[in-house]
Amino acid sequence: MTEVLPRLRRVLRDDLDQGQRAALASWFSFTTTFAAVRAVTYSIRAGNGPFRNISAGGEHLHHYLWGIAMLAGVGGVAVHGEEKHRDHPVVALCYGGGLALIVDEFALLLDLKDVYWAKQGRLSVDIGIGGIAVAGSYFAALPVVRAMRERRAAERAELAEQAGSQQQAG
DSSP: OTTHHHHHHHHHHHHSOHHHHHHHHHHHHHHHHHHHHHHHHHHHHHTOSSOOOOEETTEEOOTHHHHHHHHHHHHHHHHHSOHHHHTSHHHHHHHHHHHHHHHHTHHHHHHTSOOTTSGGGHHHHHHHHHHHHHHHHHHHHHHHHHHHHHHHHHHHHHHHHHHHHHHHHO
16 A cells, blocks of 8 residues: 555646646546535535635635636736746646536526526536546547557557568568
């Protein structure tokens, strides 16, 4: 079991490029944030746990506001940040987390009514789970796509070598 983390680090470092690592971190952050926000909102609604709604001036502050702020920060880093800051894993994590906060309340933004617990609020859940499934499928397929690309390159090299051998013989 102690070998799993070092092996995982090597795979992430050696087998994924920077863009793939950032996409994986964003997907992981989106998935965990989406699940955590759903759990927290259910506990608030049920009156269980330490969490409560946040309000300012008597107005409920929906969590999509925090998501918008996080994406604005990520956008600022993307536009004005140095490459070492844009490539930092925290940027990808903030992007995924911020996006999850927005997607979780997508139905509210679409209808401009608080439909979070109504039947229309199910749209946010469907979009979130759909996004998780699509991105997860991409990462599951990545090794297969990479192996197919490597195999095709090896076959082309073999064909080129055979063609070179035939030219020398002829």
